[in-house]
Amino acid sequence: MTTAAIxxxxxxxxxxxxxxxxxxxxxxxxxxxxxxxxxNGAGKSTTxxxxxxxxxxxxxAAWLLGVPVAEVERAHRSVGYVPGxxxxxxxxxxxxxxxxxxxxxxxxxxxxxDELVERLDLDPSRRARAYSKGNRQKIALVAAFMTRPDxxxxxxxxxxxxxxxxxxxxxxxxxxxxxxxxxFLSSHLLxxxxxxxxxxxxxxxxxxxxxxxxDDLRKLTTTIFEATLTGPTPxxxxxxxVLGVEPMDxxxxxxxxxxPGEVIARLNAAGISRLHSRAPTLxxxxxxxxxxxxAQREAxxxxxxxxxxxx
Amino acid sequence: MTDFAVRPAQPDxxxxxxxxxxxxxxxLVRRSAVLLAGSAAAYVVIEIASYRAAYPNGVSPxxxxxxxxxPAVRMMQGVPVALDTAGGFTVWDAGWIIQLILAVWAILTxxxxxxxxxxAQRTDLxxxxxxxATSVTKSAMVVLGVASLLVGGTVTAxxxxxxxxxxxxxxxxxxxxxxxxxxxxxxAVTSQLAEVRRRAAAFAAGLLAxxxxxxxxxxxxxxxxxxxxxxxxxxxxxxKPFGDADLRALLPMLLVPVLLAAAAVELRRLRDTxxxxxxxxxxxxxxxxLLGSPVAFAWRSNRAxxxxxxxxxxxxxxxxxxxxxxMIDWLAQxxxxxxxxxxxxxxxxxxxxxxxxxxxxxxxxxVALQVAWRMGAARSEEESGRAEVILARPVSxxxxxxxxxxxxxxxxALLTLTTGTxxxxxxVASSSDEISWDAAMRSVANGLPVVVLIGGLAVFSxxxxxxxxxxxxxxxxxxxxxxxxxxxxxHWPAWVLDLSPFSHLAWVPMAPWAATAGVVMTGIGLLLTxxxxxxxxxxxxxxx
Numbered sequence: 112m113t114t115a116a117i118x119x120x121x122x123x124x125x126x127x128x129x130x131x132x133x134x135x136x137x138x139x140x141x142x143x144x145x146x147x148x149x150x151n152g153a154g155k156s157t158t159x160x161x162x163x164x165x166x167x168x169x170x171x172a173a174w175l176l177g178v179p180v181a182e183v184e185r186a187h188r189s190v191g192y193v194p195g196x197x198x199x200x201x202x203x204x205x206x207x208x209x210x211x212x213x214x215x216x217x218x219x220x221x222x223x224x225d226e227l228v229e230r231l232d233l234d235p236s237r238r239a240r241a242y243s244k245g246n247r248q249k250i251a252l253v254a255a256f257m258t259r260p261d262x263x264x265x266x267x268x269x270x271x272x273x274x275x276x277x278x279x280x281x282x283x284x285x286x287x288x289x290x291x292x293x294x295f296l297s298s299h300l301l302x303x304x305x306x307x308x309x310x311x312x313x314x315x316x317x318x319x320x321x322x323x324x325x326d327d328l329r330k331l332t333t334t335i336f337e338a339t340l341t342g343p344t345p346x347x348x349x350x351x352x353v354l355g356v357e358p359m360d361x362x363x364x365x366x367x368x369x370x371p372g373e374v375i376a377r378l379n380a381a382g383i384s385r386l387h388s389r390a391p392t393l394x395x396x397x398x399x400x401x402x403x404x405x406a407q408r409e410a411x412x413x414x415x416x417x418x419x420x421x422x
Numbered sequence: 423m424t425d426f427a428v429r430p431a432q433p434d435x436x437x438x439x440x441x442x443x444x445x446x447x448x449x450l451v452r453r454s455a456v457l458l459a460g461s462a463a464a465y466v467v468i469e470i471a472s473y474r475a476a477y478p479n480g481v482s483p484x485x486x487x488x489x490x491x492x493p494a495v496r497m498m499q500g501v502p503v504a505l506d507t508a509g510g511f512t513v514w515d516a517g518w519i520i521q522l523i524l525a526v527w528a529i530l531t532x533x534x535x536x537x538x539x540x541x542a543q544r545t546d547l548x549x550x551x552x553x554x555a556t557s558v559t560k561s562a563m564v565v566l567g568v569a570s571l572l573v574g575g576t577v578t579a580x581x582x583x584x585x586x587x588x589x590x591x592x593x594x595x596x597x598x599x600x601x602x603x604x605x606x607x608x609x610a611v612t613s614q615l616a617e618v619r620r621r622a623a624a625f626a627a628g629l630l631a632x633x634x635x636x637x638x639x640x641x642x643x644x645x646x647x648x649x650x651x652x653x654x655x656x657x658x659x660x661x662k663p664f665g666d667a668d669l670r671a672l673l674p675m676l677l678v679p680v681l682l683a684a685a686a687v688e689l690r691r692l693r694d695t696x697x698x699x700x701x702x703x704x705x706x707x708x709x710x711x712l713l714g715s716p717v718a719f720a721w722r723s724n725r726a727x728x729x730x731x732x733x734x735x736x737x738x739x740x741x742x743x744x745x746x747x748x749m750i751d752w753l754a755q756x757x758x759x760x761x762x763x764x765x766x767x768x769x770x771x772x773x774x775x776x777x778x779x780x781x782x783x784x785x786x787x788x789v790a791l792q793v794a795w796r797m798g799a800a801r802s803e804e805e806s807g808r809a810e811v812i813l814a815r816p817v818s819x820x821x822x823x824x825x826x827x828x829x830x831x832x833x834x835a836l837l838t839l840t841t842g843t844x845x846x847x848x849x850v851a852s853s854s855d856e857i858s859w860d861a862a863m864r865s866v867a868n869g870l871p872v873v874v875l876i877g878g879l880a881v882f883s884x885x886x887x888x889x890x891x892x893x894x895x896x897x898x899x900x901x902x903x904x905x906x907x908x909x910x911x912x913h914w915p916a917w918v919l920d921l922s923p924f925s926h927l928a929w930v931p932m933a934p935w936a937a938t939a940g941v942v943m944t945g946i947g948l949l950l951t952x953x954x955x956x957x958x959x960x961x962x963x964x965x966x
Contacts, residue, residue, distance in 0.1 A: 165962065184818050187816040187817070206708040210713045215716065240617070241704035241705075
């Protein structure tokens with residue numbers, strides 16, 4: 112059996128009385144692009160900072176390529192990291208920062224670094240103080256990729272990038288995976304993960320909800336009906352196959368797992384003026400994992416730009 | 423569909439926005455202002471008590487003349503005025519230290535409010551509301567003005583309660599408030615000029631240093647007393663709160679802060695938020711030296727600040743060295759004064775080597791503070807998240823923090839070495855041959871165990887209570903030093919005095935080095951360093 116790129120066993124972190132991460136068991140195979148999903152505050156960054164040995168676990172353990180994460184000098188030789196909130200030295204220029212970080216990792220292939228700078232359209236002669244958020248993010252990306260690390264740990268890496276650069280980042284991530292590098296990608300942007308990842312883990316309130324292959328997720332026999340109704344919205348509370356009901360303008364959105372016959376019958380009885388059905392996007396699969404209050408669900412959906420309108 | 427229109431002005435809401443900005447500024451200042459006011463008040467009360475204990479019959483005319491004619495004393499503390507009153511003695515003996523502390527606080531606080539907040543881009547959030555940039559500056563100036571009055575007023579109240587009269591305390595408090603507000607104004611202006619807080623504060627600190635030197639010049643002889651009008655630190659000497667008060671000195675004290683504040687607001691109008699009137703180029707050719715390891719990089723990041731300390735403290739030490747020479751000549755002329763001093767129990771301080779030892783201890787206080795602040799730089803790397811970028815590379819925490827700790831001590835040693843040399847150079851320059859290089863070096867090197875102890879305490883704080891990395895060692899240093907200055911006069915018990923690390927330093931070069939105490943303090947310092955490193959290894963890396 113080959114060594115997992117990333118493995119955690121019972122990884123737990125408490126901050127005072129707050130449980131930031133509870134008993135996480137995770138295994139990411141080498142060469143995989145692994146999505147790590149969850150809303151703000153779910154414990155994604157906590158997990159990542161535990162993996163990097165920046166936080167000390169309350170319980171449990173983690174390994175990077177079989178090396179305990181506490182042995183940072185060994186473990187970090189094979190790691191590239193993009194932090195969630197990139198802080199740089201304001202007085203240094205981009206190329207000075209890349210030089211420093213490259214040296215700390217034992218030197219880098221200068222040609223590859225320059226290629227990355229080129230591809231991300233970065234001006235490295237500017238001081239970090241003068242960089243926009245997007246440019247700081249690019250520096251962090253170049254710094255993470257330039258050593259060709261075995262494991263790339265990326266905490267919401269496309270924050271602040273424009274769509275063009277986001278596409279470039281996705282290309283870089285795919286090339287890295289093609290070379291056999293492992294990409295651990297934390298995100299709350301589901302599109303990003305949907306395009307890139309083979310498997311995703313979904314984290315909620317510090318606990319792992321699910322680890323699944325994307326194809327399996329998509330195979331979930333969930334259907335979403337969006338109906339514009341002429342009459343009042345019927346009740347679905349007694350139907351076990353109904354996972355979610357959300358009011359929408361002039362009608363209702365119903366998420367159904369299993370046979371939809373009864374749902375359609377009730378919608379029909381209420382007078383359908385328009386009916387739209389589709390397979391769920393990852394967005395909606397994701398949201399169905401959050402059987403929390405609808406207010407919270409709406410907040411998450413709004414934060415992620417979920418579309419409410421039927422096209 | 424409705425047309426979009428700018429909402430009509432709502433005076434109520436706008437007034438509330440302005441009030442909110444005021445509240446925010448005052449919340450950012452409040453705690454340190456209250457702490458400062460309390461400390462300054464405590465200081466003057468202790469000083470008054472100390473005077474009454476040391477001079478139960480008041481300072482005699484002989485003693486008075488002795489202080490007045492001594493150029494060293496005049497230049498350091500100021501021309502003595504009204505030493506026959508507790509208040510006058512306090513103004514003369516403690517006033518200059520209090521003024522320096524208040525000025526430093528004003529510089530740090532004003533630059534934090536007016537530049538640091540902007541560096542952290544928090545000001546952007548405020549300015550997104552219906553608030554003008556200049557009204558944020560105005561609010562800050564108002565708050566700083568009120569804080570200055572609070573500090574001055576607290577000192578006034580404390581002195582009145584301590585029985586130092588009414589008029590003198592009021593004038594002294596006004597003077598302190600004026601001085602504090604003046605340096606807040608200076609830093610407010612430099613905050614418009616420089617694009618980062620550190621530089622804004624450094625410019626203002628440079629002006630404070632110049633003010634201090636001008637005051638030394640102004641107090642050196644009566645013929646040059648006009649120079650005192652040119653420096654904020656000289657205005658109190660002109661005001662003479664407990665003597666023959668010259669109320670004209672209140673004019674610059676109250677007017678200059680207002681003018682500086684107005685200038686800061688006007689300059690704020692001229693620049694962008696986040697911008698500055700003096701900006702460095704955004705681009706430059708890379709400088710790739712000292713980027714090879716975490717330690718090399720830590721050296722690169724902090725060498726400019728260390729160089730500033732070396733120049734500043736070196737200049738101060740050179741002046742002091744020159745004064746030692748003057749002192750020697752003065753003492754040699756008059757045996758009678760020497761006997762008078764011996765009777766006061768101050769003979770040790772007023773022999774050549776004793777004076778040198780006393781000066782060296784004061785310089786070591788500055789070195790210890792520098793070491794504490796240097797560890798604060800490591801903490802701000804952690805707080806800002808930049809340390810995380812380094813620690814995500816194959817760099818162990820021990821290597822990273824150990825490097826910072828070693829460089830702090832190395833910086834302290836370098837600063838000590840150059841300070842000793844500057845003391846000697848100053849003495850040589852004033853054509854005194856009484857101080858050898860060897861004696862000067864031994865006098866400052868004597869304090870190194872304290873530097874190691876304080877440095878160790880800073881590393882310990884970093885590991886155990888990171889938010890107090892600077893506060894703990896600085897408080898121990900300042901309180902420890904004040905304990906040795908005031909404790910003996912107040913006849914505090916020996917065990918209290920022994921709490922201060924400075925109590926364990928011998929008067930080198932007058933007395934031989936206290937080897938046991940030195941070794942013990944160094945050992946404790948190293949132990950604290952080790953505990954701090956270990957604690958950091960075990961704890962989480964935490965941001966702000």
